[in-house]
Amino acid sequence: MKSAFFKTNLFxxxxxxxxxxxxxxxxxxxxxxxxxxxxxxIGTWDIDxxxxxxxxxxxxxxxxxxxxxxxxxxxxxxxxxxxxxADGESTSLSGRYVLDETLGQVTMYYEGEPIVADITIxxxxxxxxxxxxxxxxxxxxxxxx
Numbered sequence: 001m002k003s004a005f006f007k008t009n010l011f012x013x014x015x016x017x018x019x020x021x022x023x024x025x026x027x028x029x030x031x032x033x034x035x036x037x038x039x040x041x042i043g044t045w046d047i048d049x050x051x052x053x054x055x056x057x058x059x060x061x062x063x064x065x066x067x068x069x070x071x072x073x074x075x076x077x078x079x080x081x082x083x084x085x086a087d088g089e090s091t092s093l094s095g096r097y098v099l100d101e102t103l104g105q106v107t108m109y110y111e112g113e114p115i116v117a118d119i120t121i122x123x124x125x126x127x128x129x130x131x132x133x134x135x136x137x138x139x140x141x142x143x144x145x
Contacts, residue, residue: 034122037104041069042070043145044067044144044145045143045144046066046142047065048143049141050065051140052133053138063084063085065082065083066081067079078095078096079094079095079108080094093110104119105118116132117138118131125143125144127140127141129142
């Protein structure tokens with residue numbers, strides 16, 4: 001009886017199912033951990049999407065935009081934001097930013113007004129920014145240069 005079970009197609013199917021279930025567990029885990037936000041944030045980020053109060057500005061009002069976070073001195077540094085509008089006009093502003101790595105927040109100071117943004121960086125080169133701008137929700141998506 002035992003030898004008849006091993007010779008049947010049912011045994012082969014059960015073994016195939018078992019191997020199929022077990023193989024994914026042999027995949028290697030991603031051994032490159034995400035860098036701390038204090039290291040990932042530094043550099044220039046090209047803004048791909050700028051959604052203010054559910055309205056996309058990129059491509060309509062803004063032609064291009066970027067933000068550069070300078071090196072940190074303890075937990076603060078200098079940022080520079082550059083925007084080119086659809087009509088060809090451009091502007092640049094800069095100020096100080098403070099990073100709270102525990103909360104994943106960046107507070108930017110421009111002309112004395114603080115702007116607090118929740119920052120999420122994935123794969124070291126994708127940034128998601130969630131904040132409030134003049135009472136309206138602002139969501140930015142950016143790619144690191």
